Each structure stands twice: as structure tokens, then as C-alpha cells.
Amino acid sequence: MANFNRTRKIVKIFTLPDWLLIIFFCFLAVLFFFKVDYKESKANVFYKNKLWQTIDLTENREITVDNGIVLQIKSNKLRVKESTCPHKYCVKQGWSNTIPIICVPNKLAIYFTEDENMLITR
Structure with missing residues (x-):
């Protein structure tokens, strides 16, 4: 139960724009890695x-x-x-x-x- 509460706290730290930015940079990293x-x-x-x-x-x-x-x-x-x-x-x-x-x-x-x-x- 303690790990679940810790995970919820981390999720609450980031706002929606933060998550969108993280997803965007992950997408760019994948594109850069697989560029043709x-x-x-x-x-x-x-x-x-x-x-x-x-x-x-x-x-x-x-x-x-x-x-x-x-x-x-x-x-x-x-x-x-x-x-x-x-x-x-x-x-x-x-x-x-x-x-x-x-x-x-x-x-x-x-x-x-x-x-x-x-x-x-x-």
C-alpha cells in the first residue's frame, strides 16, 4: 500500500501540461532514434x-x-x-x-x- 501512495504522490506532482511535455520529448527521442x-x-x-x-x-x-x-x-x-x-x-x-x-x-x-x-x- 505504501508504494501505491508514493506513486499517487508522484502523479499528483505533475500537471497535465507537464505530462504532455514528457510525452512530447519521449516521442522526439523515439523519432531521433529511428530517423531514416x-x-x-x-x-x-x-x-x-x-x-x-x-x-x-x-x-x-x-x-x-x-x-x-x-x-x-x-x-x-x-x-x-x-x-x-x-x-x-x-x-x-x-x-x-x-x-x-x-x-x-x-x-x-x-x-x-x-x-x-x-x-x-x-
Whole structure:
């Protein structure tokens, strides 16, 4: 019975506007936690120390940079599929959409960027 009386006292402390404000902030917290973002992933491909192309990662495809250098894009990730370098470290690195891919012998560097847009503004 003592716990029930304590709960009633707490309920009586807050007025209707207080409860509405508490519910409003709880609603905002839930919205903030579950907010929907749309991230446009892009890759900047530098070849021979110059920006060769900016690639959108949302479209699955293969791109030939130069003779023997092939990039593959699939599921918002990119990899170097084929390369003419001797050790092929860039090919062995595999799929990435965050960590840069570097191929020193071919002077190829791929850096990833994300443009965050709220889904509501699209």
C-alpha cells in the first residue's frame, strides 16, 4: 500500500501540461532514434595523381580505368577486380565502401565519401 501512495504522490506532482511535455520529448527521442537517412555513397577515383572520375556506388556495374585495371561496383561497395600490378594487393584488399583502396604501381587511389540526406527532403 505504501508504494501505491508514493506513486499517487508522484502523479499528483505533475500537471497535465507537464505530462504532455514528457510525452512530447519521449516521442522526439523515439523519432531521433529511428530517423531514416538516405546516404549517397560515392567514390573518387584518382588515376595518375588526378581525379579521374567520381563514381556513384548505388548502381551495380564494372568500369575499366585503363588497360587491365577493372573496378567492380556491387551492393554499394567497390573493389579492384583486375589489375596489372605485380603483387595485386589492391585486388586482394577486396570489397570496400569506407577504407581507401590504393594501388601504388598503377598510381590508382580510391577514396569514399557519403552525402547524408534526410529521406524527407528527397
